[in-house]
Amino acid sequence: MSFLYPLLLAGIAAVALPIVLHMIRRHTRKRVTFSSLMFLRTTAPRLRNRSRLEHIPLLILRCLIVCLLALAFARPFLSKPLTATKTQPARRIVLLLDTSASMRRAGMWEQAVEEARSVLADVGPSDRVCLMTFDGVAKTWIGFEQWSTMDLSQRTPAAIRSLTDASPGWGTTNLGQALIAAAETIEDDEVGDDRQAPGLRQIVLISDLQQGSDLSALLAYEWPESIELAIRTIASKGATNASLQLVASRNVLASPRQNGGISVRVSNSTDAAKTRFQLGWDAEPQTAREVYVPPGQSVVVQAPPRSASPTATRLVLTGDDHDFDNTLHVALPLEQRAIILYLGDDDPNDPKAMHYYVHQAFTASSHVTIRSARGVLTEQDLTTASLVVVADATAQANTAALRRYLESGRTILLALGSPEGAATVRALTGIGDLECHEAEVGRYAMLDSIDFKHPLLAPFSDPRFGDFTRIHFWKHRRLSLADLPQARVLARFDGDAPAWIEIPVGRGSLLVWTSGWHPSDSDLALSSKFVPLLYSILEQGGTFAERQSQYLIGDAVRMSAQRVQKPDGSTLVLDDDLAFTATDLPGIYAVQSPTGSRNFAVNLAPAESRTEPMAVEDLERMGISLRSVSDVVSTVGAHAMQHRSFAQMESQQKLWRWVLAATLGMLLVEIWLAGRLTRIGPISEGQQP
Amino acid sequence: MRDGVIPSQFGGMIDPSALMKIKSMELRAKAVVEGFWKGIHRSPYHGFSAEFTEYRQYTRGDDPRYIDWRVFARSDRYFIKKFEDETNLRCHLLIDHSKSMGYGSGEYTKSQYAGTLAATLAYFLFTQGDAVGLATFDDRIREYMPPRNRPSYLRRLMQALEARPEGKATNLGAPLQRIAQILTKRGMIVLISDLLTSIEQLERDLGSLRAGGHDIVLFHVLDPTELNFDFEVPALFEDVESGRDLYVDPVAAQKHYGRMLGEHLDSAKSICGRLGIDYHLFATDRPYDAALLEFLQHRMRVRKQVRRIRRPGGGRIP
Secondary structure: OEEOOHHHHHHHHHHHHHHHHHHEOOOOOOEEEEOOOOOOOOOOOOEOOHHHOOOHHHHHHHHHHHHHHHHHHOOEEOOOOOOOOOOOOEEEEEEEEEOOHHHHOOOHHHHHHHHHHHHHHOOOOOOEEEEEEEOOOEEEEEOHHHHHHOOHHHHHHHHHHHHHHOOOOOOOOOHHHHHHHHHHHHHHHHHOOOOOOEEEEEEEEEEOOEOOOOOHHHHOOOOOOOEEEEEEEOOOOOOOOEEEEEOOOOOOOOOOOOOOOOEEEEEEOOOOOOOEEEEEEOOEEEEEEEEEOOOOOEEEEEOOOOOOOOOOOEEEEEOOOOOOOOEEEOOOOOOOOEEEEEEOOOOOOOOOOHHHHHHHHHOOOOOEEEEEEOOOOOHHHHHHOOEEEEEOOOOHHHHHHHHHHHHOOOEEEEEOOOHHHHHHHHHHHOOOOOOEEEOOOOOOEOEEOOOOOOOOOHHHOOOOOOOOOOOOEOOOEEEOHHHOOOOEEEEEEOOOOEEEEEEEEOOEEEEEEOOOOOOOOEOOOOOOOHHHHHHHHHHHOOOOHHHOOEEEOOOOEOOOOOEEEOOOOOEEEOOOOOOEOOOOOOEEEEEEEOOEEEEEEEEOOHHHHOOOEOOHHHHHHOOOEEEOHHHOHHHOOHHHHHHHHHHHHHHHHOHHHHHHHHHHHHHHHHHHHHHHHHHHHHHHHOOOO | OOOOOOOOOOOOOOOHHHHOOOOOHHHHHHHHHOOOOOOOOOOOOEEEEEEEEEEEEOOOOOOHHHEOHHHHHHHOOOEEEEEEOOOOOEEEEEEEOOHHHHOOOOOOOHHHHHHHHHHHHHHHHHHOOOEEEEEEEOOOEEEEEEEEOOHHHHHHHHHHHHOOOOOOOOOOHHHHHHHHHHOOOOOEEEEEEOOOOOOOOHHHHHHHHHHOOOEEEEEEEEOHHHHHOOOOOOEEEEEOOOOOEEEEOHHHHHHHHHHHHHHHHHHHHHHHHHHOOEEEEEEOOOOHHHHHHHHHHHHHHHHHHHHHHHHHHOOOOO
């Protein structure tokens, strides 16, 4: 007979309790009335002599109950040798190596491989090993199954070979996701494996454990209790690590300045020993300027003005210990202009007409050009136009070209200045019959039922910007929606007449406004909503989607390109609809698309530059059970494994249930016996002077 | 009482437990008193009645009505004539009726014993023609009957003595002071109590009575169990007066109890000694005859004292 928790047998010492209780005289039952207590004081209960112990059977019963309880808690089991059919519990070890960009620091990868080698040296023949690396995503090099099928002598060399192939890339450190992937790999391996008793489950993490590691995935993950994490930290040789990031202006409408004018943020690590760095263009060392950054802080500085030379695409920071994050690739800003084609007869200088307001809306922007077209459109006009604005009806001759324009995926904004404009709607949408007449408006109409879920109006969904009630419409036209089954109503007037309608035509969409924005129809053009609305239409048409020129490693780049040249010279050919995701190298990517060629830059994620080591407690806080480095694989113990097998035996036998049942039985007998003795007790014990 | 402080056997005397079987208090008293002959008490107190006792030189403040002018004519000095007071003894019986007096380990309580004792004394004094009054008290005077010597008054006294004690805690101070205020004429006071209270104030209270010229006899009545504390089984002991309870193992507590009780009795005795008060400790199993005997012995002693005091300067006219 053995015990799973032999320490709990100490509970047997509690038998002293019933013995002592039996030796104490029972005193509280008897009450004596006395004339005065003035000469008395209370006395402690006296113990009976040992020879005067009463109710010996009851005492023995009570002692037995206490002993049995202690026995049950100690979880007894009958130990027998482990059955021969079961092999020794196999250890499952996931070797998880960090290949993020921060591991590119000098000598770190070599150290990591050395650590991995030492772990592999301790692996026994029955152990199952999985080799994984991770940066932003985890990658399995050798799985458990593959490991077990390999020849014993081939296992370690194969793993080392894989490690040589797996050198650090430029990715971020998503440590949380990698740990979850490793833990799930272990669990998946155990699910399909009934032959082996569950042995040690361990993840050996070889990483620099940098502060910039992303642990957020662990927050929503319940770490399996029996999986241990052993950490082998790779320390860098120098602590100072300054990094460089572009202070990117994501405002795509801001005017890009060609020469210089680039702001960069220079950050320094908290444990840095150096504070002065040089910042300059790679090709022009003479332009470099000095930057002072105290440890743990960052400063935003203006980059030195760059020359017109096309090679000047890299800003380089020098002076710190690690240069993996010291280069900032800056793509030349795009020279792309949006052209809005205005179809209408009105004078651009007449404030009573619609053209004037469209013109005014875009004068501030240097990269939007308004062209007005009168009469018959040429094909040339339409191919360059990002957006076509049609004021009221247009000539019959243009409709065919405009319809083609729509079908190619573009957008046309049609404002119905009069019921006659319905003819243009009919022509563009191909609907035979469309009823349209001037609506009767009392004093004014307001917008109602605005569909903020539509991408066009989504920017106004915030309650601060969504108030359209100040826009008054004096006149509008009533279109019969019954004739437009495909139309989506973006807004209605308060009289339920549709105000803004989107009608899909081919791949493009026709936006119909049933009222103009000029003062005789409404004060829409005078409201603060007019300009954002026009920009929103422009953006929805895809005009600015490709204007972004700075990305981070791993970002998906939306483009309608067919051919992308990566910084290492390789060329990728893309399908038309897919986003470009192979941004795995920092540098300048050249894009060739039907509309022209452009460049964009991909840089290292800023988190990767936070190289100071994080506290291991951060991992513990996520519920991960850590094992100190000293007893990683080799010394993890025989003791722990023995305990696991004992626990298994105990849980199979479950002797404690029988012991507990016996205790309960004895308890019943004790209750009966004590009750019986109590009934006859007072007679035998009565003592009165 | 089995091994009491006071010897249990009194040859030829009536056992109190036998006496207690007589229901009528008066008959009980009569039974005890029979056998004692009618004694004559000479009043120790000086009054201004018919019988002359002595001359005393006049001092300022004396009533000039009592100056003997004939002596003044003869000697040219002022003398006051003094007379022996012929009034009978005025006796007050002060009975403790506190709750603790209701305790009794045997067939009768301390209160019943004290009542019978008081009745015996009253009956005895009545037969001599003395006036007997009664006051019962617990923490204050409960009932007061002034001294009378009419035969019918004796029956009223007996009825009052038969009443059960319903009082609260013992407090000697307030009742004794009240008695001292009530009693203007000097007389005899018989105090029957178990004195189960703090006696720190007892000396002052009895002293004020004594200063009033009263002759005091104190019968300290205790149950034999109270004297010996011969319980055996540990129990929760409940105070009959306060209701407080206390776990006591008698075997362990007896020694301490005996010492404390001894100190209490000694201090009561010494207070009485200092004040010239006749102190008698009675266990409730002690025959009444003994009490009566002691009482009478005390009376005789007092009378002798009075005479001794009177003789040296008595009656001589300078």
